[in-house]
Amino acid sequence: LVMAAGGTGGGKTYSFKVVLLGEGCVGKTSLVLRYCENKFNDKHITTLQASFLTKKLNITGKRVNLAIWDTAGQERFHALGPIYYRDSNGAILVYDITDEDSFQKVKNWVKELRKMLGNDICLSIVGNKIDLDKDRHVSVEEAESYAESVGAKHYHTSAKLNKGIEELFLDLCKRMMETAQAEERLKGNGVSQSASNRRGVQIVDDEPLATPAGGCCSSG
Amino acid sequence: TCKHFSLQEAYCEYLRIIHFLSYALLEEATSQSKNCVFQTNLFCARVISLITVSPSDTSVVSSPKSSSPTKKHRRVLSDGGGPSSSFIPPEVFQQLQTLKLQDSGKKELTPIEEASRLNQKLKANYEARLARLTPGQAYQKTSLTLSLQRQMMENLVIAKARQDALQRKMEDRRLRLQEEANRRFAASGAMTAEEQEQRILYTNVLEYEQDHDWPKLWKAKIKMNPDNMNLMSELVSCLFSHSDHPVVKLLRKLQYCIYNELYPIVSTSVQSPGVEFRPSLSSQNLQEQGPIHFTVLSLSFCVLCISDQLLSLCLLSFECLNTATSKDLCLASIEEAFFTPLWSAVMALFRKVNREREQAFVASVRLYRDASPADFGVPLKLFPPEGRSPQGSYPYQSAVQELKLVIKDCCPQRKLDCIVRTLRLICACAEDYRCLHEAESAPKTAAIGADDLLPILSFVALRSQCPQLVSECAALEEFIHEGYLIGEEGYCLTSMQSALSYVETLHTGTSHLGT
Numbered sequence: 001l002v003m004a005a006g007g008t009g010g011g012k013t014y015s016f017k018v019v020l021l022g023e024g025c026v027g028k029t030s031l032v033l034r035y036c037e038n039k040f041n042d043k044h045i046t047t048l049q050a051s052f053l054t055k056k057l058n059i060t061g062k063r064v065n066l067a068i069w070d071t072a073g074q075e076r077f078h079a080l081g082p083i084y085y086r087d088s089n090g091a092i093l094v095y096d097i098t099d100e101d102s103f104q105k106v107k108n109w110v111k112e113l114r115k116m117l118g119n120d121i122c123l124s125i126v127g128n129k130i131d132l133d134k135d136r137h138v139s140v141e142e143a144e145s146y147a148e149s150v151g152a153k154h155y156h157t158s159a160k161l162n163k164g165i166e167e168l169f170l171d172l173c174k175r176m177m178e179t180a181q182a183e184e185r186l187k188g189n190g191v192s193q194s195a196s197n198r199r200g201v202q203i204v205d206d207e208p209l210a211t212p213a214g215g216c217c218s219s220g
Numbered sequence: 221t222c223k224h225f226s227l228q229e230a231y232c233e234y235l236r237i238i239h240f241l242s243y244a245l246l247e248e249a250t251s252q253s254k255n256c257v258f259q260t261n262l263f264c265a266r267v268i269s270l271i272t273v274s275p276s277d278t279s280v281v282s283s284p285k286s287s288s289p290t291k292k293h294r295r296v297l298s299d300g301g302g303p304s305s306s307f308i309p310p311e312v313f314q315q316l317q318t319l320k321l322q323d324s325g326k327k328e329l330t331p332i333e334e335a336s337r338l339n340q341k342l343k344a345n346y347e348a349r350l351a352r353l354t355p356g357q358a359y360q361k362t363s364l365t366l367s368l369q370r371q372m373m374e375n376l377v378i379a380k381a382r383q384d385a386l387q388r389k390m391e392d393r394r395l396r397l398q399e400e401a402n403r404r405f406a407a408s409g410a411m412t413a414e415e416q417e418q419r420i421l422y423t424n425v426l427e428y429e430q431d432h433d434w435p436k437l438w439k440a441k442i443k444m445n446p447d448n449m450n451l452m453s454e455l456v457s458c459l460f461s462h463s464d465h466p467v468v469k470l471l472r473k474l475q476y477c478i479y480n481e482l483y484p485i486v487s488t489s490v491q492s493p494g495v496e497f498r499p500s501l502s503s504q505n506l507q508e509q510g511p512i513h514f515t516v517l518s519l520s521f522c523v524l525c526i527s528d529q530l531l532s533l534c535l536l537s538f539e540c541l542n543t544a545t546s547k548d549l550c551l552a553s554i555e556e557a558f559f560t561p562l563w564s565a566v567m568a569l570f571r572k573v574n575r576e577r578e579q580a581f582v583a584s585v586r587l588y589r590d591a592s593p594a595d596f597g598v599p600l601k602l603f604p605p606e607g608r609s610p611q612g613s614y615p616y617q618s619a620v621q622e623l624k625l626v627i628k629d630c631c632p633q634r635k636l637d638c639i640v641r642t643l644r645l646i647c648a649c650a651e652d653y654r655c656l657h658e659a660e661s662a663p664k665t666a667a668i669g670a671d672d673l674l675p676i677l678s679f680v681a682l683r684s685q686c687p688q689l690v691s692e693c694a695a696l697e698e699f700i701h702e703g704y705l706i707g708e709e710g711y712c713l714t715s716m717q718s719a720l721s722y723v724e725t726l727h728t729g730t731s732h733l734g735t
Contacts, residue, residue: 017706020670029669049647050667052711067706072674072718074597079725080718087706 022094030159123152335379486568
């Protein structure tokens with residue numbers, strides 16, 4: 001009964017699906033694990049461990065449920081990518097700054113994602129292992145200008161030193177919320193959508209008895 | 221999250237796909253005349269009209285409209301290949317379902333039934349007395365006979381009068397309840413077919429509640445504890461256990477409609493995969509497959525409509541169920557009750573559609589049945605060192621055994637749970653194996669990501685040697701509500717499908733094992 005009614009997103013929870021792409025050995029798994037370890041101890045990690053993780057966030061007063069889907073980086077599983085990233089709201093594309101080849105793979109994924117999902121998906125390109133900067137093989141300028149050219153954001157992270165990870169996820173969430181809100185406004189203005197809302201965000205009206213989540217994050 | 225969907229959106233999507241498919245089929249049909257295209261078009265037309273236009277009658281299935289498609293099917297059957305014995309004809313299916321219905325619900329006798337039962341007893345008494353008469357008492361026989369006849373006649377006349385009165389009373393009551401239903405759905409101009417249908421269903425619910433006390437008792441109980449979720453879930457299972465309740469009756473009726481449509485398709489001979497193997501779709505095959513894909517599409521749309529309709533009837537019966545969580549409970553019960561008797565027919569359809577894929581799976585199993593996890597690219601630390609497996613077992617055996625159980629269940633949600641358990645078992649095994657290798661090192665977060673999970677899952681899928689999994693997963697994807705697929709279940713199903721597709725490609729040699 002305390003729920004604010006009427007305002008956009010007042011009593012709503014956003015559910016976002018984020019898919020994690022990157023060649024084997026670029027450190028995708030360590031990245032997500034780091035992100036979760038910061039907030040929780042190990043027992044909170046779901047029994048699927050590092051492959052599928054969920055996280056509840058509270059961003060500018062709005063609740064967000066994040067589902068992070070890890071994918072296999074090996075070449076032989078690439079053909080199966082589309083069934084993982086369909087209906088995704090965001091993608092995190094990880095490369096290893098010491099491995100130029102892994103950056104090339106990121107470019108291929110970007111092409112594929114844009115082709116299959118259009119501009120609605122929020123892309124984050126992540127140069128991991130910045131602790132190994134002396135062995136860098138992908139220049140910062142090249143990576144950042146590439147990201148800009150494809151409408152993605154670029155981040156520098158180190159799973160080992162726990163650098164840049166929190167910002168990466170927080171920023172991605174904010175962008176996904178903006179996209180979702182823009183979509184809502186479009187709907188509200190009566191502009192009909194060409195395709196069904198299959199891919200879109202799932203916005204769930206709260207039940208009257210649900211109480212607003214207290215603190216920032218808790219694992220599901 | 222609530223799994224509730226927008227039916228309108230789903231319907232538009234469905235129409236878009238139909239539009240696309242019928243265009244493609246038209247192209248195909250203009251080159252060669254195809255009867256079967258028309259046949260499957262009829263499928264959705266018939267079922268949709270059954271669900272959306274004429275749902276008025278919830279008294280189960282004896283309506284004449286259900287008998288006509290059956291006749292048509294017989295003709296189809298005699299035209300096509302002979303019927304196989306593995307599926308019971310729709311009439312038998314219906315009888316079986318109705319039989320279960322009568323078993324569980326005690327039925328009250330009508331006055332006439334009661335009278336004829338009484339008369340039978342009288343007659344038995346009379347015969348016993350006749351038998352005891354000595355030859356000298358033969359004159360009594362006539363008077364006994366006359367008295368029996370009089371008594372029997374009287375009983376019947378009284379019963380008839382009672383029955384008529386009862387019927388008039390019931391008709392009055394029905395009218396009164398109809399008015400009540402009309403008041404509840406305040407009329408605004410002309411009624412749509414949907415509104416009309418809703419009124420009739422609601423009248424049925426009211427009528428049921430006049431005859432049975434348990435709905436009233438439950439409503440009172442929930443009013444006292446409105447937040448008790450356990451109570452809600454008990455109510456839902458109670459509702460579905462009363463087979464004479466309008467919800468369950470409607471469910472049985474719709475179930476029969478679907479079976480009736482599936483029967484002619486699935487009862488024609490199904491070739492089991494592995495008998496012959498053709499690596500690519502021939503053009504002739506594509507033509508056979510076109511219409512059957514169409515059927516899958518119609519089926520999944522019908523299932524969507526059906527669960528929506530049943531859900532709204534649940535909510536009409538018990539307003540207290542109108543919360544996101546309770547709706548989920550209802551949908552789960554609907555799904556279980558609806559699919560359990562139908563699953564083998566549904567599976568036969570999906571196995572026909574996915575025959576080529578199952579055959580590819582079988583071919584890979586033949587080639588790689590003795591492969592080790594290492595051959596799938598699983599790192600050495602994630603399976604037992606040589607010779608450390610217990611006698612006669614192989615790595616990840618418990619996960620393989622769990623996975624095999626998927627085909628045993630008949631309910632989509634429980635199958636999905638089984639897949640989730642399989643993946644969890646894989647993670648647990650992986651952790652155990654890693655500990656074997658690093659006995660003394662402190663247990664770090666031994667978490668396996670998708671880079672390790674997929675190769676292991678592919679190994680497990682192949683070791684299950686169960687091609688039907690391909691069709692099972694395809695069916696699950698079709699029938700599990702989208703809202704579920706964003707979560708852990710969705711991730712597990714997606715990974716399972718990836719692993720299966722990978723196994724299917726193995727035999728072609730284009731994708732290498734390992735590396």
